[in-house]
Amino acid sequence: MATKISQLKQDFTESLSQISRFWGFPKGMGTIFAVLYLSPTPLALDEITAQTGLTKGAVSTEVRTLARMGLVHRSSKLGDRKDYYEAETDFYTSIRSILKERQNSEFDRALRGVRETLEKLESGSTSGDEAEIQFLIERVQALQDFFDAIDSLTNAVIKLERLGLGNVKTILGVLK
Incomplete structure (x- = not known):
């Protein structure tokens, strides 16, 4: 049917x-x-x-x-x-717009919050068990590294539009 x-x-x-x-x-x-x-x-x-x-x-x-x-x-x-x-029918333009919108609002706020937390932990002004503080530094640093990688990836995707669809498909094909 x-x-x-x-x-x-x-x-x-x-x-x-x-x-x-x-x-x-x-x-x-x-x-x-x-x-x-x-x-x-x-x-x-x-x-x-x-x-x-x-x-x-x-x-x-x-x-x-x-x-x-x-x-x-x-x-x-x-x-x-x-x-x-x-x-808009150009998907690279659409995705770039979505990523910019998300990056400029929530992601930047979240990234800033993680950075501030890490700075406070590393400044030595946090009171508490030293082993726990070190554990928190390691965990927050791992999240900071992840967010930095996502931020770099987002920026790369935003810049891919300039290459044109054919070149992007070639690049993505190489990455498979």
Whole structure:
């Protein structure tokens, strides 16, 4: 039995919603991006609202966030006062935008917190059992090293876009 296109679109939309939540974004943001990505033409807010089942206020808020991140683009039609939106289809641009957004907010705060904790532990101003302090230094340092590696990897992925898709595929093929 053949699967209907509408069911496939719904399944795809649900998958992107889950990915959105995984990356720490609202489920609705993934839903909106999926609807726009699967649309052959730009959509107005009321069309997005109808297709997602989200409120117009939620759609408006999420679309503005997606636009700020560079994941959707706004356009207009001559003689029409509505704004229309379409998804960014270059995945390297999309991933770079997501990584920059995450890196610039939560990741930087977390990294700063780990660094501050390590500095306090290493400064000698922490009172307590010396063996426990040394244990904590080792553990926090290991996490700091991991975060530094993730930060470097994120920066590398952000820079990969400049190489172009063919070169990125070649590089990733070598790494397999």
